[in-house]
Amino acid sequence: MAYPYVSDREVRVLSKYFGDPMQRRVDTYVERGGYQALKKAFEMGQDAVIDEVKASGLRGRGGAGFPAGLKWSFMPKQPTKPHYLLCNADESEPGTFKDRELLRWDPHQVIEGVLIASYAIRAKQAYIYCRGEFFETTQILAKALEDAYEKGYVGKDIMGSGNDIDITVHVGGGAYICGEETGLMNSLEGRRGQPRVKPPFPAAVGAFGMPSTVNNVETLSAVPHIVTHGGQWYRQWGTEKSPGTKLFCVSGHVNKPGNYELPLGFPLMDLINDVCGGMKDGKALKAVIPGGSSVPILDAQECADCNLDYEGVQTAGSMLGCASVIVMDEDTDIVKQVRRMVQFYAHESCGQCTPCREGSAWMLQILKRIEEGRGTEEDLQTMLDMSRQMTGTTICVLSDSVGAPVVSSINKFKDEYLALIRRGERVGVA
Ligand SMILES: Cc1cc2nc3c(=O)[nH]c(=O)nc-3n(C[C@H](O)[C@H](O)[C@H](O)COP(=O)(O)O)c2cc1C
Ligand code: SF4
Structure with missing residues (x-):
C-alpha cells in the first residue's frame, strides 16, 4: 500500500515504513x-x-x-x-x-x-x-x-x-x-x-x-x-538548537497535503511549492498557520523567509508548535477561519479559569457578530484587550491559544475585519 504523497526531499527516519x-x-x-x-x-x-x-x-x-x-x-x-x-x-x-x-x-x-x-x-x-x-x-x-x-x-x-x-x-x-x-x-x-x-x-x-x-x-x-x-x-539533520527530523502535517490549499518528514529548518516556501506541489489551482498564498491552530498566523510576506525550526518560526512571528502547517490561499476568509478556531477553543475550554471560560465564549460572540455584519470598530480593540487579559493568566495555555489567532489576524488582516464591519452585509454563519 503506497503512502499518499511522498517527496524525495524527505528524510524518512520515523516515517520510513508509512504505508507498509x-x-x-x-x-x-x-x-x-x-x-x-x-x-x-x-x-x-x-x-x-x-x-x-x-x-x-x-x-x-x-x-x-x-x-x-x-x-x-x-x-x-x-x-x-x-x-x-x-x-x-x-x-x-x-x-x-x-x-x-x-x-x-x-x-x-x-x-x-x-x-x-x-x-x-x-x-x-x-x-x-x-x-x-x-x-x-x-x-x-x-x-x-x-x-x-x-x-x-x-x-x-x-x-x-x-x-x-x-x-x-x-x-x-x-x-x-x-x-x-x-x-x-x-x-x-x-x-x-x-x-x-x-x-x-x-x-x-x-x-x-x-x-x-x-x-x-x-x-x-x-x-x-x-x-x-x-x-x-x-544531529546530522536540523539546526544546532533544533536538531533532527520532524513530521510536518500539511493541510489546506496545496496540491499534495499530507505528512512529510523533513529536517528541521526546512524552508516553509519549499515545503509549499516543492514538497507539496505548490498552491492548489495556482492561487496566491495569503497566510499560513505554521504550528497548529493555537499559534499566530503568518502573512505571505512573513512566510517568504521562514525556516521551519523552533527559532526560525519564532523569528518569523509565530511558533513551530507541533508543526501542523495550515496553508490558506488568497480566497480564504480569515475572519471566518479565526471564528472557527475560537469556536473550537470555546467548546474545549474546561471551564476552570474565568478568563478562558468567559473570554473564549465572549470572543466567539463578537466574532460571530462581526461576521454577520453587526460588528463595530470598537469590537476589534475589545478583542485585543480581551486577548491580553486571557494570555498568561490561566492554569494552562489553552486560553492563550484563543488570543493568538485573534491578535495576529487583527494585526495582519485588519482590512478584512473592517470590510465586514463596514459593509454589514453578511448574514448567518456556516
Ligand atoms: C490544551 C493543550 C493540549 C495539548 N494537547 C497535546 C496533545 O494532544 N498531544 C501532545 O503530545 N501534547 C499536547 N499538549 C502538550 C502537553 O501538555 C505536553 O507538553 C507534551 O505532551 C509533552 O511531551 P513532549 O515533551 O514530548 O512534547 C497539549 C498542551 C495543551 C496546553
Ligand atoms: S486555561 Fe486551561 S485550565 Fe483554564 S479553563 Fe482554559 S482549558 Fe481549563
Whole structure:
C-alpha cells in the first residue's frame, strides 16, 4: 500500500515504513532491527541513555519543544515511589495528524520508545493515552502490544535482562484538554480531564501522585533511532538548537497535503511549492498557520523567509508548535477561519479559569457578530484587550491559544475585519 504523497526531499527516519502494513507485525519489526535499541539501552544503563538523548538535542514534539533528555533527568535517580511514563497520544490540535500515523503504521517503534524512556526514568509502568476517537489506531496498537508481550519485549524480565516494564493502552474521553499533560493525568486517574496548577511539576507529583514524565508519540518514536545510532548521528539533520527530523502535517490549499518528514529548518516556501506541489489551482498564498491552530498566523510576506525550526518560526512571528502547517490561499476568509478556531477553543475550554471560560465564549460572540455584519470598530480593540487579559493568566495555555489567532489576524488582516464591519452585509454563519 503506497503512502499518499511522498517527496524525495524527505528524510524518512520515523516515517520510513508509512504505508507498509507488514511493519505492524512484531516479527517484521524485529527482522528489520526492531527491539535492538531496547537491548542496547539496557546494556548502556539509565544515565547513559539519558545522556545520549540529551546529546541528540531531541526536543519534545508535543508542541512546547522542551528537551526530552533534560526532562527525563528531572526524575528522581533513586526511586522511593513508583515512577510512571505517560505517552501522550491524545492528538487533537486542529491541523495535526502525525501521531495517529506513527501509531497506525509503526506501533512497535512507539512501544520501543516507550520502553526505553520508561527504563531511563526508572518506571516500571507506562501508559499510552490514546485519543478517544482513534478507534482503528487503538486496535492496531493494542494488537502490537499484545504481540510484544507474547514475544517477551514487554512485561517481566524483558529479553532476560531482569528489567520489568508494563504498558497499558488507555483510551481517553475524547476531549482536547486531556492532551494537556496534567489534564491527561487527571483523566487517566478517572477524574475530570482538567489541568492542574503547576508547580508541583509532574516529575515530582504526577500521575497517581507519583513522579511522572509525559512525552509525545513522535518524541518517543525518535528515541530508538537515537539509542541505536547515537546523539551525534541525529544531529546530522536540523539546526544546532533544533536538531533532527520532524513530521510536518500539511493541510489546506496545496496540491499534495499530507505528512512529510523533513529536517528541521526546512524552508516553509519549499515545503509549499516543492514538497507539496505548490498552491492548489495556482492561487496566491495569503497566510499560513505554521504550528497548529493555537499559534499566530503568518502573512505571505512573513512566510517568504521562514525556516521551519523552533527559532526560525519564532523569528518569523509565530511558533513551530507541533508543526501542523495550515496553508490558506488568497480566497480564504480569515475572519471566518479565526471564528472557527475560537469556536473550537470555546467548546474545549474546561471551564476552570474565568478568563478562558468567559473570554473564549465572549470572543466567539463578537466574532460571530462581526461576521454577520453587526460588528463595530470598537469590537476589534475589545478583542485585543480581551486577548491580553486571557494570555498568561490561566492554569494552562489553552486560553492563550484563543488570543493568538485573534491578535495576529487583527494585526495582519485588519482590512478584512473592517470590510465586514463596514459593509454589514453578511448574514448567518456556516
Ligand atoms: C490544551 C493543550 C493540549 C495539548 N494537547 C497535546 C496533545 O494532544 N498531544 C501532545 O503530545 N501534547 C499536547 N499538549 C502538550 C502537553 O501538555 C505536553 O507538553 C507534551 O505532551 C509533552 O511531551 P513532549 O515533551 O514530548 O512534547 C497539549 C498542551 C495543551 C496546553
Ligand atoms: S486555561 Fe482554559 S482549558 Fe486551561 S485550565 Fe483554564 S479553563 Fe481549563
